[in-house]
Amino acid sequence: MFWLFRMPEPAAKVTVMSNSSIPDIVIGRLPIYLRALNHMIQEGKEYTSSHELGGRLGISSAQIRKDLSHFGEFGKQGTGYNLAYLSEQIRHILHVDHQWPVAVVGVGDLGHAIAHYRGFASRGFRVACLFDNNSDVIGEKIAGLSVLPMEQMSTEIQRQGVQVAMIAVPAEAAQLVANQLVQAGVKAILNYAPITLAVPPGVHVQYIDPVVHLQRMTYYLKP
Amino acid sequence: MFWLFRMPEPAAKVTVMSNSSIPDIVIGRLPIYLRALNHMIQEGKEYTSSHELGGRLGISSAQIRKDLSHFGEFGKQGTGYNLAYLSEQIRHILHVDHQWPVAVVGVGDLGHAIAHYRGFASRGFRVACLFDNNSDVIGEKIAGLSVLPMEQMSTEIQRQGVQVAMIAVPAEAAQLVANQLVQAGVKAILNYAPITLAVPPGVHVQYIDPVVHLQRMTYYLKP
DNA sequence: TAGATTGTTAATCGATTAACAATC
DNA sequence: TAGATTGTTAATCGATTAACAATC
Numbered sequence: 001m002f003w004l005f006r007m008p009e010p011a012a013k014v015t016v017m018s019n020s021s022i023p024d025i026v027i028g029r030l031p032i033y034l035r036a037l038n039h040m041i042q043e044g045k046e047y048t049s050s051h052e053l054g055g056r057l058g059i060s061s062a063q064i065r066k067d068l069s070h071f072g073e074f075g076k077q078g079t080g081y082n083l084a085y086l087s088e089q090i091r092h093i094l095h096v097d098h099q100w101p102v103a104v105v106g107v108g109d110l111g112h113a114i115a116h117y118r119g120f121a122s123r124g125f126r127v128a129c130l131f132d133n134n135s136d137v138i139g140e141k142i143a144g145l146s147v148l149p150m151e152q153m154s155t156e157i158q159r160q161g162v163q164v165a166m167i168a169v170p171a172e173a174a175q176l177v178a179n180q181l182v183q184a185g186v187k188a189i190l191n192y193a194p195i196t197l198a199v200p201p202g203v204h205v206q207y208i209d210p211v212v213h214l215q216r217m218t219y220y221l222k223p
Numbered sequence: 224m225f226w227l228f229r230m231p232e233p234a235a236k237v238t239v240m241s242n243s244s245i246p247d248i249v250i251g252r253l254p255i256y257l258r259a260l261n262h263m264i265q266e267g268k269e270y271t272s273s274h275e276l277g278g279r280l281g282i283s284s285a286q287i288r289k290d291l292s293h294f295g296e297f298g299k300q301g302t303g304y305n306l307a308y309l310s311e312q313i314r315h316i317l318h319v320d321h322q323w324p325v326a327v328v329g330v331g332d333l334g335h336a337i338a339h340y341r342g343f344a345s346r347g348f349r350v351a352c353l354f355d356n357n358s359d360v361i362g363e364k365i366a367g368l369s370v371l372p373m374e375q376m377s378t379e380i381q382r383q384g385v386q387v388a389m390i391a392v393p394a395e396a397a398q399l400v401a402n403q404l405v406q407a408g409v410k411a412i413l414n415y416a417p418i419t420l421a422v423p424p425g426v427h428v429q430y431i432d433p434v435v436h437l438q439r440m441t442y443y444l445k446p
Numbered sequence: 447t448a449g450a451t452t453g454t455t456a457a458t459c460g461a462t463t464a465a466c467a468a469t470c
Numbered sequence: 471t472a473g474a475t476t477g478t479t480a481a482t483c484g485a486t487t488a489a490c491a492a493t494c
Contacts, residue, residue, distance in 0.1 A: 025461075031438040035417060049475065057419055061475090062463050069477055077476045078470040095441040102437070109336035114433070116332045119394075119417060123434045124441065163444055164437060171342075188440035190433060194258060194342060196280055204443055206436035210337070210413060211346045213429035214325070214387060215254040217411035218318045218347065220427055221386055248485075272451060284451090285487050292453055300452045301494040 022070045029067055030090055032057060037087045049080035096124025103162045103186070105177050106169035107132040107140070107147050110192055114166060115143045125164070129156050133173075154184040166190045178205075245293045252290055253313055255280060260310045272303035319347025326385045326409070328400050329392035330355040330363070330370050333415055337389060338366045348387070352379050356396075377407040389413045401428075 036056055040048055050061035050068075068074055068086075071093055075081045091097040102125050104114050115127055132138060133150045140147045148156060157165075165186045167174050174193035181189060188204045191197055194212075197205050259279055263271055273284035291297055291309075294316055298304045314320040325348050327337050338350055355361060356373045363370045371379060380388075388409045390397050397416035404412060411427045414420055417435075420428050 027442050028439050031435040032419070034438070035435065036419060039418065060463065065477060073477065075476050076470060077468070078474045080475065093442065094438045095444060095446050096438050098446060100441060109339045113332035113336045119434060123438070125434065125437055164441070166433070187444055188437070190436050195262065196255070196259060204440040206440060208431055208433060208436065209258070210389070210431060211342060211348065212254040212258065213413050213431065214348055214411070215257070215317045215319050215346070216251050217427040217429060218323060218387065219250050219316065221318060221410055223318050223321060283487065288453060296453065298452050299494060300492070301450045303451065
């Protein structure tokens with residue numbers, strides 16, 4: 001991807017092309033914008049402004065406009081943004097304008113909750129397979145899916161072309177599972193185990209550890 | 224809290240006091256450091272260095288040293304950091320050197336998983352009460368706790384002095400629940416509902432929305 | 447001692463914001 | 471037209487990093 005910058009007057013002959021990628025921190029805000037936009041749509045609204053959106057999210061309007069400007073022009077002066085259009089555009093940017101099949105590894109309480117969660121489909125994801133190493137749950141049907149043994153993981157992930165996985169196993173097993181997922185071709189891992197994973201370049205990892213979030217807040221509280 | 228800065232030579236007479244608070248982004252990394260330090264302790268290690276810690280976490284050693292320097296001097300030249308000591312210090316800084324009672328609102332699949340999670344106790348938290356508005360689950364015993372009706376929430380939170388809560392209700396109910404929690408005196412909310420909450424100043428909110436994390440990764444993937 | 451590593455400074459790098467011409 | 475709001479620029483602000491004296 002490249003960008004064309006306007007040259008200062010008097011116009012130089014060269015055109016500066018930058019392959020500089022979009023900051024990850026900007027990418028990280030797009031899902032938040034998208035969530036809020038869809039929320040507004042459900043409220044029956046048709047348009048919003050960077051000011052209104054920023055007000056809801058606690059983000060400056062300038063930042064929202066700047067973030068969006070990395071990808072194109074989506075608004076109209078005086079009017080703001082058409083919600084349906086902007087939502088569609090962001091879904092396209094984030095590649096969630098279709099459904100990604102997701103593997104879930106670990107079917108304890110948390111894995112169950114993930115498998116049953118109804119909020120994935122409308123936002124670009126579909127739980128496609130479940131794995132566990134516990135023979136008590138292998139074969140069990142959860143949300144219409146049979147829990148498969150770990151031995152079948154690689155085969156099944158490759159068969160379905162799964163690129164995205166969620167790890168919901170105990171911390172002790174998480175790195176091993178991550179290795180197996182990477183081996184199977186998974187490129188994005190959402191890790192619920194409270195441990196930082198080591199993965200090769202090109203594999204993306206995000207973390208969910210409720211305690212990290214809680215500890216971040218207790219710093220500001222009086223015990 | 225204030226900080227003493229070394230004056231340049233020749234020494235000035237005044238002592239500069241700064242009330243500038245520590246950046247929130249620094250606070251946000253401390254729980255990650257703490258998690259890794261405790262992991263190393265469990266591996267039987269006794270010391271680490273900023274270089275080793277940074278290597279594990281994908282963070283520069285300079286950043287780790289800078290972050291810690293906001294709070295004091297915890298290491299020794301040539302040796303590094305004593306793990307038990309640094310862990311204890313960070314626990315103290317984050318106020319997780321004792322257990323915070325936590326209220327959980329919403330006892331669906333996710334609320335069940337949270338209530339059963341064994342990972343809170345060692346890291347400064349204890350699920351102290353569960354609430355729901357569904358009469359099917361009210362009265363049910365989960366992890367030794369009876370699920371209470373929403374009507375008892377405020378009273379119970381105040382009775383136990385709960386300052387920290389987790390919201391695990393559907394998105395439509397989350398803002399209302401947040402309002403009630405704030406009314407009851409809660410100062411920190413971990414929100415699992417996929418919605419940005421509006422809360423008064425002084426109330427802290429953190430978010431866990433797996434889809435936000437997934438969407439952040441799919442941007443980089445080829446569909 | 448020689449090697450290692452801290453804590454801190456200053457420079458660099460990057461992100462956010464204010465401001466405004468353009469224009470709907 | 472008058473009012474509102476975008477997209478973009480340049481300035482500001484803040485975070486990260488490189489480098490090194492101090493010292494264990």
